[in-house]
Amino acid sequence: MEQILSIQSAVTLGFVGNSVAGPVITHLRHHPLLVDSVTLAAHPGYGLVAGDKIPDDIFSSILNALPPLGALPHIGAVITGYLGAPSQIDPITKLITTWQAERPKGHYVLDPVLGDNGRIYVDKGLVSAMRDQLLPLASFVTPNQFELQLLSGLDVYDIASADAAALHLLDQNPHLNGVVETGISTPQGRVHDRLVSRYDLVDLAYAKRAAGIAGSGDLLTVILTSWLAAGMSFKDSFIAASGQAHDIIDQSTGHLEIALLENLHRLTPITKTASTVKLDGLA
Secondary structure (H helix, E strand, C coil): CCEEEEEEEEECCCCCCHHHHHHHHHHCCCEEEEEEEEEECCCHHHCCCCEEECCHHHHHHHHHHCCCCCCHHHEEEEEECCCCCHHHHHHHHHHHHHHHHHCCCCEEEECCCCEECCEECCCCHHHHHHHHHHHHHCCEECCEHHHHHHHHCCCCCCHHHHHHHHHHHHHHCCCCCEEEEEEEECCCCEEEEEEEECCCEEEEEEECCCCCCCCHHHHHHHHHHHHHHCCCCHHHHHHHHHHHHHHHHHCCCCCCCCCCHHHHHHCCCEEECCCCEEECCCC
């Protein structure tokens, strides 16, 4: 069991951000440490926004308390997802830098929740702050097609351009081990998740839904991170995360919520033998 620190949004109703991370990390036999960046009644897709970002002084004080509490050596992985304001970047950067000095082999997974379908839905200052401060610290990054374009500064319109943008991120950020491109659409009505690293390229394709579903990227990221925290390879972690996330997405109707709790059993237990990784139920 590893402790996984997840810094992202929380909602009272439904499943996005930490409301996904908590159940999934626990089910996959790790210990979730949750810090909320915003707290809302429900995600904005419901058309009613009730709640707000965590005040800066409270957010910073929580992160600043983790080192003196002795928490950092026990944290095997860190996730950052949806953030409420650019002012949250500095305390996160400070914490991750301190943590990486204590756990140099830990994994920081950056889920750059910035927008989708050509629309930025956060403060635009977060785009540059995330690109300039968090991306250089990340071990892995999990952007959708639009977020990959925002981070790389390159046009992303098909698989080839997505891979070029991912390779650009790897070239510009020596600490970055890999990019997981999610939701790359093709004219054939397919959607692709792709792993791009300096050593591997893996493509997984699925039938494209009529509409996206809130929380699906959060789900893939937290499964990926849980597998990485268990010592699995990036390739195995990606294959498990993409396949299992899409399995749960396929059980979900509409576009507002993933059907998470009733489908947690679809998350493959993480097991490792001396020389191979077995995907229980899939191998």
